[in-house]
Amino acid sequence: MVSSVPIKTEPMIVNIGPQHPSTHGVFRMRVTLDGERIINAEMVVGYLHRSMEKLAEERTWTQNIPFTDRMDYLAAMTGNLSYCHAVERLAGVEVPERAQYLRVIFAELQRIASHAMANGTFVNDCGAWQTPLLYMFREREKILDLFEMTCGARLTLNYMRIGGVAFDLPDEFMPQLRTLLDELPARMDEYDDLLIDNEILLMRSRDIGILSPELAMNASVSGPMLRGSGIAWDLRKADPYGVYDRMEFDIPVGYNGDCFDRFMVRMAEVRQSVRIIEQAVEQLPPGPYCADVPLNLRPPAGEVYSRIESPKGELGFYLVSDGGPTPFRFHVRSPSLMNLSALKEMVVGQTVSDAIVTLGSIDINVGEVDR
Amino acid sequence: MALLARWYDVRDLGNAVAGLMDALRDAGASEGLLYVVAGLLGALGILGFVGFTSVINIWVERRLIGRIQVRKGPNRAGPWGLLQPIADAIKLIQKEALTPKLADSAVFTLAPIVIFVPAILAFAVLPWGEGMVLADLNVGVLYILALGSTSAIMVFMAGYASNNKYALMGSMRVIAMLISYEIPTVLALLGVVAFAGTMSLSGIVAFQETHWSWLIFFQPLAFLIFLFGASAELNRSPADIAEAESEIIAGYHIEYSGMKFGLFYAVELVNVMAVSAIIATLFLGGWWTFGLNEFVPGWMLFIGKVYAVYFIFIWFRGTLPRFRIDQLMAFAWKFLLPLSLVNVLLVAVEVFIWTEYEISAGIVLPIFAVVNFVLAGVLIAGWARVMTRNYERFPRRARLVSEIDVPLPAQSGSAARAEA
Numbered sequence: 001m002v003s004s005v006p007i008k009t010e011p012m013i014v015n016i017g018p019q020h021p022s023t024h025g026v027f028r029m030r031v032t033l034d035g036e037r038i039i040n041a042e043m044v045v046g047y048l049h050r051s052m053e054k055l056a057e058e059r060t061w062t063q064n065i066p067f068t069d070r071m072d073y074l075a076a077m078t079g080n081l082s083y084c085h086a087v088e089r090l091a092g093v094e095v096p097e098r099a100q101y102l103r104v105i106f107a108e109l110q111r112i113a114s115h116a117m118a119n120g121t122f123v124n125d126c127g128a129w130q131t132p133l134l135y136m137f138r139e140r141e142k143i144l145d146l147f148e149m150t151c152g153a154r155l156t157l158n159y160m161r162i163g164g165v166a167f168d169l170p171d172e173f174m175p176q177l178r179t180l181l182d183e184l185p186a187r188m189d190e191y192d193d194l195l196i197d198n199e200i201l202l203m204r205s206r207d208i209g210i211l212s213p214e215l216a217m218n219a220s221v222s223g224p225m226l227r228g229s230g231i232a233w234d235l236r237k238a239d240p241y242g243v244y245d246r247m248e249f250d251i252p253v254g255y256n257g258d259c260f261d262r263f264m265v266r267m268a269e270v271r272q273s274v275r276i277i278e279q280a281v282e283q284l285p286p287g288p289y290c291a292d293v294p295l296n297l298r299p300p301a302g303e304v305y306s307r308i309e310s311p312k313g314e315l316g317f318y319l320v321s322d323g324g325p326t327p328f329r330f331h332v333r334s335p336s337l338m339n340l341s342a343l344k345e346m347v348v349g350q351t352v353s354d355a356i357v358t359l360g361s362i363d364i365n366v367g368e369v370d371r
Numbered sequence: 372m373a374l375l376a377r378w379y380d381v382r383d384l385g386n387a388v389a390g391l392m393d394a395l396r397d398a399g400a401s402e403g404l405l406y407v408v409a410g411l412l413g414a415l416g417i418l419g420f421v422g423f424t425s426v427i428n429i430w431v432e433r434r435l436i437g438r439i440q441v442r443k444g445p446n447r448a449g450p451w452g453l454l455q456p457i458a459d460a461i462k463l464i465q466k467e468a469l470t471p472k473l474a475d476s477a478v479f480t481l482a483p484i485v486i487f488v489p490a491i492l493a494f495a496v497l498p499w500g501e502g503m504v505l506a507d508l509n510v511g512v513l514y515i516l517a518l519g520s521t522s523a524i525m526v527f528m529a530g531y532a533s534n535n536k537y538a539l540m541g542s543m544r545v546i547a548m549l550i551s552y553e554i555p556t557v558l559a560l561l562g563v564v565a566f567a568g569t570m571s572l573s574g575i576v577a578f579q580e581t582h583w584s585w586l587i588f589f590q591p592l593a594f595l596i597f598l599f600g601a602s603a604e605l606n607r608s609p610a611d612i613a614e615a616e617s618e619i620i621a622g623y624h625i626e627y628s629g630m631k632f633g634l635f636y637a638v639e640l641v642n643v644m645a646v647s648a649i650i651a652t653l654f655l656g657g658w659w660t661f662g663l664n665e666f667v668p669g670w671m672l673f674i675g676k677v678y679a680v681y682f683i684f685i686w687f688r689g690t691l692p693r694f695r696i697d698q699l700m701a702f703a704w705k706f707l708l709p710l711s712l713v714n715v716l717l718v719a720v721e722v723f724i725w726t727e728y729e730i731s732a733g734i735v736l737p738i739f740a741v742v743n744f745v746l747a748g749v750l751i752a753g754w755a756r757v758m759t760r761n762y763e764r765f766p767r768r769a770r771l772v773s774e775i776d777v778p779l780p781a782q783s784g785s786a787a788r789a790e791a
Contacts (some may be wrong), residue, residue, distance in 0.1 A: 014536050022617040036540065036696065125617045127693020129608055134440040196767050199755075200609055200692045206765075213778060232776040252769035261769075268769035352540070353695045356618050 011039060014352075018047045022125050022356045025366030027340075029347075029355070036351040041344050045337070048370040056330035061087050061297045062162060064330065069156035071334065072368040074117050077110035077147075078310035079368075080160035085241055086306035086317035087162045091299035098287040099164035100243045104280045105177075106147075106159065107308075108273040112184070113143040114311035115224075115266040115273075118363035122263055123195060125360030126204045132195060139187060142180050149173060162297060164290030177281065184274050188267065196264055205259035209346040209358030212257060219342040223313025223335050224265045225362060229257035235309035246283065247276045259361035266363075298325055305333075312336055312363055336368040388412055413505035417494045421641055428640045429456040431678075432685055439689035460633065468629035471534060478532035483627065483634035486525035489518040490638050493645040498573040500658045500669030511572035512560055515649055519556075519604060522642070523549040526606075526613065529635070530623035541622025544696050545613035548603055551703040556600035558711035559593040562718040563653050566590060576657035582732055583661070587654040588740045592714045592747040594654045596707050598683070601646045603699065606639065607684055609691035610699055617693075647680035648673075655680070706758060710750055717746065 017028035026047035032040040052071065056064045068079035081103055088095060095103075120136035144154040149170050151159040159166050195201055211221065216229040226233055232251045236244040252268030254261025301323040307316035313335025320329035339362050347355040391412075392405055400408075430445065430453060437444025445452035470476050496511040498504040508514050523546055530542025564570055566589055567578040579585055587594045603610035614622040624635045651657060655676045658669030694702065721739050724730070 012536060021620060123692060127608065127611070127615065127617060128691065129436070129688055131436075131440045131689050134442060138441055192768075198692065200694060202767075203698055204692060204695060217777075231778065232772040232774070234775060238775045250771035250773050251775065253772050254769060255765040260767075261765075264767065264769045268771070351695060351697070353612075353615070353618050353693075 009034075016352070016355070018044075022360060023366075024121065024360070024364055025369075027359075027364060027366050027369065029343075029359070031347075031352070031355065033352065036353075038347055038350055038352065038355055041347050041355070043340060043343060045340070045366075045369050048366045050371065052371045053330050053332065057327055060295075060325050061091075061299065061327065062295060064327065065160065065162075066156065066158050069158050070367060071332065071371055072114075072310065072312065072315075072336065072365045073155055074365055075110050075114040075311045076155065076157040077106045077159060078114075078308060078315060080157065081107050081242075082306065082308045082310065082315045083317050084160045084162050085308060086304055086319050087297070087299065089306050090302060090304040090319055090321055091162070091293075091297055093163045093291055093293055095164055095242075096288045096291055097243075097285050098168075099289050099291070101280050101284045102165050102169070102289060103160065103242055104244065104247070105277055105284075106150075106165075108276045108280070109143050109146060111273045111311045112270050113140045114363075115270050116140045118224075118311070119191075119195075119263060119266050122259075122357075122360040122363070123201065125356050126201055128201075132191075135191065135194075139180075139184065142176075146173060146176060146180070149176070161290055161293070163293035164288070166290070168289045174281070177277075181274055181278060181281075185271065188271055192267060196267065202260060204353075205263060205357055205361065207256070207258050208350065208354045209259045209361060210257050211342055211346055215342055215345060216257065219338070219345075221313070221339050221342055223309070223311070223339065224262055224269065225313065225339050225342075227251060228254035228262035228265045228361075230254055230261075235307060235314055239307065241306075241308055243280075243283075244276075247279050249275050259357050262361045262363075296325055298323060303329075307333070310335055312365065312368070313339055332368075332371055334368045334371065336362075336364040336366075340364055340369060410505070414495075417505065418491065421491055421494060421644070424644055425637045425640045426456045426460070428644065428681070429459060429636075431681075432640070432688075435682070435685045436689045439686070463630050463633035466629035468631050469626075471626050473534045474626065475532040475534070478528050479626075480631070482525050482529035482532060483624075483631045483638075485528070486522065486638050487634065487641070489521045489525075490641040490645055493518050494648065496572050497648050497652055498576050498657050499673055501664070503658075503670060504573050507571060507573050509569075509571045509574075512564055512570045512575075512653075515572075516553075516557055516560065520549065520553055522604075526623050529627070533623070533626040535626050537619040537621075538623050538625050540619050541613045541615070541625070544615075544619075545606065545623060547696065548610065548612065548699060548703075551700050552600045552603040552707075555596050555703055555707035555711045556604065558708070558715055559590075559596040559600065560653070562593040562711070562714045563590055565715070565718045565722055568722075572652050572657070575653055576659055579656045580659045582736055584736065584740075585654060585656040589736065589743055590654065590714070590718075591744055592710060592717075592750065594650070595747070595751070596711050596714070597650065597654075600703070600707060601650070602684060602687055603703070605642050605646055605684070607643065608688040609693055611688075611693060612696050612699060615693060643681055643684055644677060647677045647684065650680045651676035701758075706754060710754065713746075713750060717743065 012033045013030065014033055015028060015030055017023035018026040023029065028044040028047065030042040030044055031038045050070070052067045056067055065080055065083060068083040069076040071079050087093070116136035116139050120133035123132040124130060147157055147159070148154045150173060151157055151167055211225065211229050213229045213231050216226050216231065222233070230253055232253045234251045235241070237251065249272045252265045252272065254265050299321040301321055303318070303320040305316055305318045307314050314333065315335055316333035318329070318331040318333065319327050322328040343359065343362065346358050350358065388409060392409060395405055395408065433455070434444040434452065445455035448454040448458045470479055493515055495505045496508050496514055526545045527542045530538040530545070563575065563586055566586065567575045569575060569578065575586070606613045614624070624632060627635060651673060658664055658673040660672045664672055725735050
């Protein structure tokens with residue numbers, strides 16, 4: 001006679017992070033596992049909190065620019081740009097034409113660098129042993145070289161200023177940019193062949209971590225994540241800032257909202273960024289690169305919310321001025337934090353391996369999540 | 372002429388041993404003593420080879436992976452970074468070997484030591500050259516398969532004794548994976564054994580020599596199945612789910628530090644060498660290389676082939692992402708197992724035709740080779756198509772839209788937000 005003895009099982013709680021190679025920093029995911037399957041997930045953020053929003057209230061408007069470098073340190077240019085853009089709108093500063101174009105060039109270069117990093121680490125999370133990451137680093141390295149020759153820094157750039165940019169282009173910039181722009185499309189074709197047509201990568205990321213368009217909108221997800229879910233929304237077109245309304249480019253959109261869609265949207269966005277840079281270089285006018293803005297700027301009392309399309313999504317700054325030399329309130333709407341909010345819905349029901357891939361496809365930056 | 376004679380001695384290391392044996396016999400040693408001395412010498416030779424290669428392979432692997440990843444690899448310690456493994460070993464020995472408080476310390480300490488045993492034992496039955504085999508077992512293939520399946524126990528010992536959730540997950544994965552991959556690899560080797568008509572490894576090499584061809588030409592399907600099955604059993608990419616750096620950090624050896632970790636690291640390299648040597652023996656003719664072994668020492672050719680196979684494993688590791696555990700299981704059960712069953716059936720029919728009708732090997736073997744190659748290609752391509760049909764529902768390139776386009780959902784709140 002067969003008697004069935006129920007085996008006592010209990011769910012296992014595992015902390016993925018804060019020290020884990022695939023959490024992209026010190027993000028922590030407290031998951032409850034049934035075998036390998038996740039039955040509950042809890043996001044814990046705050047390990048990299050540096051109190052930037054409060055600190056910024058004690059510093060002058062110009063002194064706050066370096067803080068924006070250290071939020072999304074993989075895309076410091078766009079952090080700079082968003083903040084400067086907000087202050088300019090608050091203070092009514094007119095930015096010279098050349099500075100606008102330089103900002104577009106650098107913001108798009110930064111987008112390529114950030115997407116290269118995002119896609120490299122994403123494939124790394126899928127289990128490739130560093131190779132795609134190092135291939136992507138090859139491109140990122142050249143962009144960082146361009147940054148270094150322009151402003152002296154590679155990571156925390158501090159290049160944008162209120163009213164323009166800090167330095168004009170050096171003479172050797174344009175030839176190097178030209179070489180980069182010429183070789184990037186061929187390199188992207190190579191990566192497409194190696195990665196997008198890779199069966200294992202497809203198996204690991206297709207139908208994994210599906211984010212429905214409804215959930216994406218309700219969770220106010222933005223950037224490549226939103227576009228991966230099939231919504232053609234890009235602030236560069238929806239709410240053009242700077243000279244983006246003079247640029248011609250397309251919005252890459254995914255089909256299914258899974259990890260692979262987000263990955264291929266980023267791959268396609270790199271090509272679009274190359275297109276934008278080509279146009280910006282062509283139209284780049286001579287002239288001053290920075291408006292004459294007093295160092296001790298005192299914007300009139302009031303408030304502003306200004307947003308740009310950073311590589312990770314909608315990066316907005318909500319600034320309140322009481323007419324003094326420092327901001328009264330300095331609030332950041334960071335895309336990484338907002339994009340994380342949908343993570344629980346995406347990972348519950350998946351295995352641990354899928355959760356890692358899903359997290360990798362969101363492309364968070366903990367410096368920006370916690371600020 | 373003197374030079375040639377000496378070259379011949381180098382060609383077959385067995386001659387030197389035989390010379391020593393003769394000298395001992397002349398000195399009046401008993402047969403039992405001779406047996407022990409010969410065994411010890413062979414074992415020392417194998418241990419020396421394993422020790423030396425597991426050190427040098429650290430450098431080989433890191434260097435080659437570096438080249439694959441458009442970087443230089445270790446190049447600071449010594450010429451071309453050759454001393455890097457030594458530096459690594461010194462560092463690991465100096466480090467503290469921690470044992471977690473709640474770990475089962477006896478099992479925890481034992482696991483990295485015991486795991487070395489099957490890895491080294493596999494080398495005992497491999498023919499290094501003509502007559503250069505330590506133990507010419509007549510069930511060599513069976514012996515190797517038995518050794519391969521024991522390594523799961525050691526991995527589970529390590530993972531379970533660590534008392535760590537990640538380690539437990541890693542060891543559970545490895546048990547599931549090893550048991551699944553046992554079956555296709557055994558069936559793949561069954562094809563080889565049936566074709567060669569012997570289980571002895573030197574017998575299989577002799578079969579390849581008599582028929583003037585490597586078994587890879589008659590058993591391409593078995594070769595591929597064994598290659599993938601072995602890469603799963605080795606815990607190497609694309610099947611390195613047991614250590615899965617990006618998921619469960621290091622899996623079963625997450626809690627190991629110092630030289631205990633170093634042993635796990637080294638045993639991985641020894642295992643790769645063992646599997647490469649098995650593949651080289653079974654499918655690539657062992658020391659026999661189309662008559663080239665008349666001029667070059669057989670053991671050199673053998674080691675060359677071992678490194679050629681090892682290079683394939685390094686290449687895998689440098690280029691492929693990792694499967695998920697259920698996909699890896701599906702790959703074993705739905706892909707490799709049916710193919711290996713078809714292969715066994717095919718071999719059975721071919722051997723039956725060959726022996727029953729007593730056709731000469733010269734006529735029948737080329738036909739078998741062509742048939743098997745064509746069938747292997749058709750089966751793999753066809754079955755792969757069936758398996759991956761789900762992934763073609765959506766295009767693989769992003770759709771390009773030139774204007775913003777937000778589908779308005781039913782809820783007014785989110786619609787208002789999207790328009791804002």
